Amino acid sequence: MINPFNLAKAIEKEVCRNGSKKFYRFRKTRFYGGCATADCLGCNLRCAYCWAQKKVWNPARYGEFYTPDAVSEKLDRMNFSLVRISGGEPTLCKKYLRELVSLIPEDKLFILETNGILLDENFVRELSKFKNLYVRVSLKGVDERTFEKITGAEGKFFYNQINTLDLLKKYDIKHRAAILINLFTESQINNLGIPNLEYETLIDYPFVQKNLKKRGIEVMRV
Numbered sequence: 001m002i003n004p005f006n007l008a009k010a011i012e013k014e015v016c017r018n019g020s021k022k023f024y025r026f027r028k029t030r031f032y033g034g035c036a037t038a039d040c041l042g043c044n045l046r047c048a049y050c051w052a053q054k055k056v057w058n059p060a061r062y063g064e065f066y067t068p069d070a071v072s073e074k075l076d077r078m079n080f081s082l083v084r085i086s087g088g089e090p091t092l093c094k095k096y097l098r099e100l101v102s103l104i105p106e107d108k109l110f111i112l113e114t115n116g117i118l119l120d121e122n123f124v125r126e127l128s129k130f131k132n133l134y135v136r137v138s139l140k141g142v143d144e145r146t147f148e149k150i151t152g153a154e155g156k157f158f159y160n161q162i163n164t165l166d167l168l169k170k171y172d173i174k175h176r177a178a179i180l181i182n183l184f185t186e187s188q189i190n191n192l193g194i195p196n197l198e199y200e201t202l203i204d205y206p207f208v209q210k211n212l213k214k215r216g217i218e219v220m221r222v
């Protein structure tokens with residue numbers, strides 16, 4: 001079973017170097033009504049349904065290193081009022097993330113899409129000074145068991161995700177939790193008791209279907 005903190009440490013050595021971080025794509029996307037997106041490499045989980053796994057899990061083979069200045073400039077040039085980091089896990093290399101958010105003009109909203117596991121209280125407190133930040137936490141399970149099956153990580157880390165939502169609330173950071181609707185029953189999702197949940201849907205590429213089957217994960221609704 002993966003320990004997401006240990007994996008994060010190992011992957012950070014590959015994706016962060018001399019103040020730069022590895023990204024594999026910059027693109028205009030339709031999400032949130034249109035936003036400039038930078039796709040980073042590296043993640044501290046191994047989700048069975050990860051659509052970006054080919055690149056995100058193999059950072060040594062893909063992408064290039066960019067300074068925070070270079071990334072903010074590329075995002076700025078796309079001319080959207082929303083910018084986001086997607087692809088892998090953006091909270092790897094916290095110093096880099098802090099610097100990048102600080103470079104995003106205040107009239108643009110920075111959307112941080114994260115699994116939330118690495119967001120401890122100190123870091124959430126630091127992030128709370130950025131008023132143009134919105135955090136979207138993608139929940140990977142409804143309990144320890146489902147989290148473990150889906151992510152390949154020890155089930156106890158499910159509570160880090162829940163704890164992060166509490167911290168975001170405590171420090172008054174705009175946020176929302178999201179969950180993949182296809183893998184859980186309605187009552188499992190309702191039992192979480194998380195308000196205003198956003199529903200994600202599975203992108204069922206053949207390799208995703210294969211991975212889910214291998215881990216014994218049933219797709220409930222399509």
Ligand code: SF4
Binds near residue numbers: 043044047049050052
């Ligand atoms: S957290 Fe996201 S990027 Fe990481 S493995 Fe899961 S789906 Fe892929």
